[in-house]
Amino acid sequence: MTVNFGAGGNASIESAVALTNCLVRLSRTNQTIHDVRVTLEEFQAKRQLRADLVCDVSGAIARREVLDSFANPFVAFHILPKLRTFIPDRTCRVMVDSELLEMLPIPKRALQGTMPHNSKQGVGKSEKKSLRALYAWPLLVFVFIAHRTMHGALGALPLADFLGSSLVLEKGLEVPLCLKYTGWKGVDSTLAMFAALFTSSFGDFDPAGRMQSIAFLAGDFVSLQVIFAIESIRRGNFLTFAHVL
DSSP, rough: OSSSSSOOOHHHHHHHHHHHHHHHHHHTTTTOHHHHHHHHHHHHHHHHHHHHHHHHHHHHHHHHTOOOOSSHHHHHIIIIGGTHHHHHHHHHHHHHHHOTTTTSSGGGGGGGGSSSTTTTTSSSSSSOHHHHHHHHHHHHHHHHHHHHHHHHHHHSSSSSSETTTTTTTTTOEEEEEEOSSSSOHHHHHHHHHHHHHHHHHHTTSHHHHHHHHIIIIIHHHHHHHHHHHHHHHSGGGTSSSHHHH
């Protein structure tokens, strides 16, 4: 274990506390060879994950500090300075579920601060991605309903009709539709769709559609931008799509 993580002393103290807890429980048994073996195996299993993490992280930090690869200089000079409190937060996660002496009450100071001791959090106890996805799946139902609703509504509005590489406006005027913007098919098809939908409204061919477009850009779309801006401020959303925006 290198000293770069600054957690070696903490790990030693935690190991001493975990061993003390195991020995106290052992003293309440018959203290046979089997009981001793089980107690030491329990201690090993309890400390293995956290000790391995400290070793791995300290080694990774050491390699990054000496810039031993092509990626590490880029990370050190261009990414880490922009993470703000991300690194301290990740470091505190190692300490959130630290070992406690079971025969003593939890100190009050350990339950205060921005990251109080919590036995349900810490290393290896983060919420599973699959579980979060399970909680979020009802939102997909509403998205599907909204899509079907808007799809039917758009069919009745005099916005635009696609005809291959051209579109027909409300008054029967057919104009060519630009299909190449970036050279990327997926991006270009999306941009072409928006161009077709907003051309009639902003070209004074569809006054009602014009008001709808303004309402979307100034109301609905701005609301989404505000939500992304607020979510990007939250510490838990670092390195996410909202933070990048």
